[in-house]
Amino acid sequence: MSTTQFDTTPSRSAYDVIIVGGAIMGSSTAWFLTNNPDFDGTVLVVERDPTYEFCSTAHTNSCMRQQFSNELNVRISQFAANFVKNLREYMGNDERVPQLSIRSFGYMYLADNEAFASVLRENLAVQKAAGAATQLMTPDQIAAAYPFYNVYDIVLGSINLVDEGYWDGSAVFDWWRRQAQEHGAEYIANEVTAMTRNANGTRIDSVTLASGETITCGQVVNASGPRAARTSAMAGIDIPVEPRKRYSWVFKADTPLDRDLPLTIDPSGVHVRENGGGTYQCGGHSDIDPAVAYDDFAMDQDIWENHVWPILATRIPQFEAIKVTNEWAGHYSMNVFDHNAIMGPHTQVENFLFLNGFSGHGLQQSPAMGRGTAEWLTYGEYRSLDMTPFNYERIERGEPLIEKAVI
Known part of the structure; x- marks a missing residue:
């Protein structure tokens, strides 16, 4: 506007x-x-x-998930899914309002140690009690469903393919x-x-x-x-509440994946998701994560070159050959x-x-x-x-x- x-x-x-x-x-x-x-x-x-x-x-990222550790947060996202999928009805059946959907490629949490795997199991119980369709996956199951992942270090994965993914x-x-x-x-x-x-x-x-x-x-x-x-x-x-800087990159892969990429949360904290048309969006932040000035949106290319891209290429080898097409820095409103x-x-x-x-x-x-x-x-x-x-x-x-x- x-x-x-x-x-x-x-x-x-x-x-x-x-x-x-x-x-x-x-x-x-x-x-x-x-x-x-x-x-x-x-x-x-x-x-x-x-x-x-x-x-x-x-x-x-314009995505939603039900994979939270707090039941109220799960139910909040369930209402969001219902609202988005029934947007026109919520808005009085105004014919100008588009009919929306959720592209449910899911969130894939990857655990590389038993402590984090235990957290995923605990979260699963909370999510299941709230009616979420979360499922745990062994490394072999992950590799079978998503063969593009390198799961050499993974102990457990968690994903939900119902009302979890991109929305407008x-x-x-x-x-x-x-x-x-x-x-x-x-x-x-x-x-x-x-x-x-x-x-x-x-x-x-x-x-x-x-x-x-x-x-x-x-x-x-x-x-x-x-x-x-x-x-x-x-x-x-x-x-x-503090502004914390978060970096995003959109990139095109020379060899696109042959199926949808879930919004993948690597154990490092770097995340990447399907963007459509052979493009993908990923995000991350520096290891040192200070509060920043309200008007600080400067990019830090070292984070991409030395941190994010190497992690992406290790986790998904097809992402060794990619070209960044857009990038930006935004702020989380972080409740510390x-x-x-x-x-x-x-x-x-x-x-x-x-x-x-x-x-x-x-x-x-x-x-x-x-x-x-x-x-x-x-x-x-x-x-x-x-x-x-x-x-x-x-x-x-x-x-x-x-x-x-x-x-």
């Missing part, structure tokens, strides 16, 4: 809900709010860069944004630069925009991706506390809600997270999936909700 489709100044001086950030999480929340007949309030979405060039949504995240994002606006949500190209709390510090009374306006608010949603800690700091709140979402209201600033820290699996969680946040804003409670385990108060208690399956 171009900047010409966003005004820069709000049409009102007060809104019931102000959403800080208009990418996938903010737009999901705006859509679920404006699509809910029980919500009749006003919504302002403040997006600092409506080109979305550098947002995490634009840099995603950009289409869902576009239609959330479009319908939210058609249903009354107001998007502006601007930036929240300050927030004012009431005298006893229990509520956000107003936000100030970069253009100078002060806007009164009923509730505020922090949906600002890797900039989440900066937004929370305006409310006087610290959260353990426990790699899980932070959502729901703050414990003291009661009208400040979090939608942060998705640690690389935000796109696939966006349907359930937007729905849950909209429910809380409308009813003061979750009415579909119970998202309270993700609430901010666990941060204050120092009780992490660990997610082991982070890529």
